[in-house]
Amino acid sequence: MFLRRFPIWSAAFVTLVLAAAPAVAQSYPNRPIRIIVGFPAGASGDLLSRAVGAQLSKMLGQQFVVENKPGASSSIAAEAAARAPKDGYTLFLGTVANVVNDALTPNLPFNFSKDFAPIGLAATVPVMLVVHPSTGVNSLQELIALAKSKPGALFYASSGVATTPHLAGALLNARAGINLVHVPYQGAPPAITDLLGGRTQVMFTSAATVMQHVKTGKLKALAWAASKRSDIAPDLPTVAELGLPDLDASIWFGLMAPAGTPQPIVDKLSHELNQALKSPELLAILKKQGYEPLGGTPQEFSRYIENELRKWRTAVQIAGVKK
DSSP: OHHHHHHHHHHHHHHHHHHHHHHHHHHOOSSOEEEEESSOTTSHHHHHHHHHHHHHHHHHSSOEEEEEOOOGGGHHHHHHHHTSOSSSSEEEEEEHHHHHHHHHOTTOSSOTTTSEEEEEEEEEEOEEEEEOGGGOOOSHHHHHHHHHHSTTOOEEEESSTTSHHHHHHHHHHHHHTOOOEEEEOSSHHHHHHHHHTTSSOEEEEEHHHHHHHHHTTSSEEEEEOSSSOOTTSTTSOBTTTTTOOSOOOOEEEEEEEETTSOHHHHHHHHHHHHHHTTOHHHHHHHHHHTOEEOOOOHHHHHHHHHHHHHHHHHHHHHHTOOO
8 A cells, every 4th residue: 555655645745845946946045145255355256255245135135245264275165165054045155276276185175076066157367477576577588587597586476375376386487497486375465465565576366456556567467377368458468478388377266055055046046146247337346356257057167167177187287286
């Protein structure tokens, strides 16, 4: 008797679950949502999260609160987000730093590919190679010549060990046969402070954080470490144009949720994120700060992450960087 009834009960249960799924999305959100960010206040990831969060707050009627957890190249924040409740009220700002960490550190306490549900790419920030004016150089070729004439005398700052700016500098050393000395900081803001003070001389960093200093002459931009030139400074060549390939260090950001978050919530957030990225108000803010909006589906973001993992694993091998 039980076996004859089970299929009927099973079908009813499935029907109930499917009927409940839209209701989950409709009632979400009903309280504030936090976005865990692995960078300090003022860093490009922090600025982007606050801009996107403010727009999503207007659209969804609930506050999006940025929670900064800097350190370990965003791994501290990633671990906290991966262990958060899977209810859509804790999100994570995934970034290229996370795939670099994956390429460098095989025993992280979380699996970036498996422990997060991609929601959507938010934006990318083209990376600039900048120098302090005291170097006296005006081009990448001049920087390489100076570094060769004074091996070990020039210092390049980064936002931390094993970050993309660190790897970009290591690749520059390997490709150009020079020896810029790496000086890591905990985030871009303190690194830029020392660069402006002349305590370091070179840095790969996001245009969003240094463009104002380039415009005032406090720093000199030499090239884009990106796949193409940016409209922010269209006359500035890419590193590849100047003869050094494989130096695309563009910084990307995307919203993610802990794996296991109900798919209707993930899909709703993805839809809202894409709508937010079309908002003239948000687009104006992003353009002013040097971001290039992206967007796309969770599935597209997932494929993008897999491509980035392959790319940075190769870069780590070429540069010979170890964490």
